[in-house]
Amino acid sequence: MKKRLTKKQLDVMKILWESDTPMVASDIVKKSDALNINTVQASLRSLIANHSVEVADIVYSGTVLTRSYTPVITREEYFDSTYTDIFGNGKKSTLIASLIDGETNPDELDYLENLIAQRKHVLTKGEK
Numbered sequence: 026m027k028k029r030l031t032k033k034q035l036d037v038m039k040i041l042w043e044s045d046t047p048m049v050a051s052d053i054v055k056k057s058d059a060l061n062i063n064t065v066q067a068s069l070r071s072l073i074a075n076h077s078v079e080v081a082d083i084v085y086s087g088t089v090l091t092r093s094y095t096p097v098i099t100r101e102e103y104f105d106s107t108y109t110d111i112f113g114n115g116k117k118s119t120l121i122a123s124l125i126d127g128e129t130n131p132d133e134l135d136y137l138e139n140l141i142a143q144r145k146h147v148l149t150k151g152e153k
Contacts, residue, residue, distance in 0.1 A: 028075045029107060029110065030072075030077070030103070031068075031071075033060065033064050033067075033068050034068045034071060034072055034077075036057060036059060036060060036068075037053055037060070037065055037068045037069065037072065037078075038072065038077065038078075038096060038100075038103070039100075040053050040056045040057060041053070041078065041094060041095065041096045042096055042099070042100045047081035047082060047084075047093035047094055047095040048093060048094060048095075049084065049086045049091045049092065049093050049094070050062060050065045050066050050069060050091070050092075050094075051086055051091075052086075053065050053069075053094075069094055072094075073094075076097055076098075077096065077097055077098050077103075078094050078095065078096055078097060079094070079095060079097050080092045080093070080094060081093045081094060081095040108120065125137065
């Protein structure tokens with residue numbers, strides 16, 4: 026994944042990432058007021074072309090056969106790729122510090138602390 030996604034493509038990807046099952050274009054539109062069917066279909070064509078999304082199946086939507094879509098890349102893969110494109114192989118601590126500074130939910134900060142503690146534990150045990 027080298028190509029960065031447009032805002033609308035990213036909106037579609039976020040909906041697909043949050044879904045446990047493949048989705049048809051009309052269901053994606055229902056999940057966001059900011060998207061219309063034409064935008065979703067154009068975004069899906071682009072996402073298929075750059076191998077971010079694939080057709081999972083052909084299913085009935087009402088009485089019409091339509092494609093259902095599923096993401097090929099994960100949210101984490103996209104983030105890692107985008108981060109590397111922007112920052113190169115530089116320090117991630119600057120990004121992490123800015124994320125922490127912008128966080129307003131104490132529960133989310135607790136979650137991040139827990140992730141750090143788990144990673145430290147793994148590293149001190151000599152595992153990867």
